[in-house]
Amino acid sequence: MALDLSSIRPPGGKRSTKRDRILNVFLRQEGHVSADELVALVHRDAPGVGRATVYRTLQWMVGAGLARKVDFGEGRFRFEPSYRHPRHFHLVCNVCHRSSEFLSSDVESLMEEIAAARQFTPTQSVVQIFGTCEECRTGRKTPSLDGSTTALVFARDALRMAIATERSGLDFYTRAAKLTSDARGRAVFQKLAAEEKEHLSTLQKRYTQLAAQDPNLESRPTFLFFKGAASGLFAAGAEQLRKGVDDQQALLIGIRCERGSHQFFKRYGERFEDSEGKQIFLEFADEERTHLDLLIREYRELRERQSRGRSR
Amino acid sequence: MALDLSSIRPPGGKRSTKRDRILNVFLRQEGHVSADELVALVHRDAPGVGRATVYRTLQWMVGAGLARKVDFGEGRFRFEPSYRHPRHFHLVCNVCHRSSEFLSSDVESLMEEIAAARQFTPTQSVVQIFGTCEECRTGRKTPSLDGSTTALVFARDALRMAIATERSGLDFYTRAAKLTSDARGRAVFQKLAAEEKEHLSTLQKRYTQLAAQDPNLESRPTFLFFKGAASGLFAAGAEQLRKGVDDQQALLIGIRCERGSHQFFKRYGERFEDSEGKQIFLEFADEERTHLDLLIREYRELRERQSRGRSR
DNA sequence: CTAGGTGCAAATAATTTGCAGAGGC
DNA sequence: GCCTCTGCAAATTATTTGCACCTAG
Secondary structure (H helix, E strand, O other), X not given: OOOOHHHHOOOOOOOOOHHHHHHHHHHHXXXXXXXXXXXXXXHHHOOOOOHHHHHHHHHHHHHHOOXXXXXXXXXXXXXXXXXXXXXXXXXXEOOOOOEEEEEEHHHHHHHHHHHHHOOOEEEEEEEEEEEEOHHHHHOOOOOOOOHHHHHHHHHHHHXXXXXXXXXXXXXXXXXXXXXXXXXXXXXXHHHHHHHHHHHHHHHHHHHHHHHHHOOOHHHOOOOEEOHHHHOOOOHHHHHHHHHOOOHHHHHHHHHHHHHHHHHHHHHHHOOOOOHHHHHHHHHHHHHHHHHHHHHHHHHHHHHHHHHHHHHO | OOOOHHXXXXXXXXXXXXXXXXXXXXXXXXXXXXXHHHHHHHHHHOOXXXXXXXXXXXXHHHHOOOEEEEEOOXXXXXXXXXXXXXXXXXXXXXXXXXXXXXXXXXXXXXXXXXXXXXXOEEEEEEEEEEEEOHHXXXXXXXXXXXXXXXXXXXXXXXXXXHHHXXXXXXXXXXXXXXXXXXXXXXXXXXXXXXXXHHHXXXXXXHHHHHHHHOOOHHHOOOOEEOHHHHOOOOHHHXXXXXXXXXXXXXXXXXXXXXXXXXXXXXXXXXXOOOHHHHHHHHHHHHHHHHHHHHHHHHXXXXXXXXXXXXXX
């Protein structure tokens, strides 16, 4: 809960005391605050702070990348801390003016590519989909996704994807072990299959723990969108195995998948807020990295043996 | 150039005369107009129009989906007609406050998927990447992309992708014809290869025509991003052929690619502004559809023959 | 001591609203 | 004739600025 301000303070940041006060109040905030709301909040702590200072600080925070300025069509801007999810996106309802958030790894990477193609140096991205939310359309209440639950739902989605990934990995390695003619290669695949199984059970245990924290967790809307991982990173690879490949190709496919998997765990591990989930993810990222090295070594070895065999 | 207002008038639109005048002026505008700029523009034509009416009309236009409200961080909103490109996105420079636009089919479809997953009915999407543009970063002037050139650059990019698609298609079908053992299937692939070649030359001719219209056309930044088509929709299929497949698989791959290709031509044909390019695209969309049917028929035929052969 | 941050109140700027009258159907 | 649109000016609202004062380094 305690925020480490000094680590957050951005480069080029100017010194101040009031500023820190305002920043502090702002960062404690979960949702989207308007300038005036922030003034009121700050006044509760320290009544002597002028509105102008809050505005000025807000400007500075946006410039420094600490805050994001968003428009929900209400005629005034709202601000949100940007340290948690450096980029996240909004579905904004035109009727009730509420917004619900989501994260999309795919959109993020597309935007990075596009900016790079235009030699543009991006600092912040705003993605807003305006329209009508289900509640305003149907009148029925739907499980919401407010500030207090996003961390939980993020963890849920990341775990779901991780489970799908490990499950597909288990499938892939089991299948690969069966297919591989070479004894050494088979052993490697069997070892990896065993580890993925281990990972899988750790993740599932963690998932049940999470589910216990919020009875509605299962039914809350998806927060994290990532096409590659949603159905398991190894799924496509397992599919290829089914079509028949040789030992070498199987290793190559494994390498490609394992690389994706390492990146997946690293990328999302860093964004976890609950330290336990974060630790699992970062640990797995390391292990997947080890798997990757193992596969690469095995691949080199195999190629060498083959070329020796051929030249003989 | 002439705008058909009646077709643009959205459902639920209320009647008016001044409104039409304002709408007219607004739609003639190329770039992003602020409310006050629009007031001034309207006053040139019809001095008796009140500022409030312009504001009210603008609100109505946004609600009706005729206009998009965008914030470039200047402290006031700008509006742009949305009939040309129902969804398009901005790179906004924090320094010069100018914006450059882009289109991304991939981002669009991701956003549609996400909205659907959340049971959200989208009306408008705003994607803004804030940062520093190359010109402000390096001081050098770069070929720009303003209102007058977007139509041209859109056509250029669509043509480039179409050319890549047809080229990869030609490659695919030529290769497939060589590989296919069955005489009938071979004939089909040869026919399709010939047609793709034909398409290719039409597209290339059109491309040179375009290039003649703007000497800097080649060097202008990319406007249209579409990962699938950028390197040719058939490229992955051709790759698979190289790895070796049977007749039936080749047909299936062709079907998948041709389906994508049909959708590509249809999707972008509709967005063309120059009627010649539009016509080419829509015509090709039809022909690709015919190809698709041909391939599907051939595939059914082949399966039938095979199952008959097996049962005998 | 000096550059910059700060509070207060006044200024600015964009957008909205009240109300009497005009216009379409 | 009724309902909605429209013009004008006044009102409202968010945000910025001027200026005298304070504070950190």
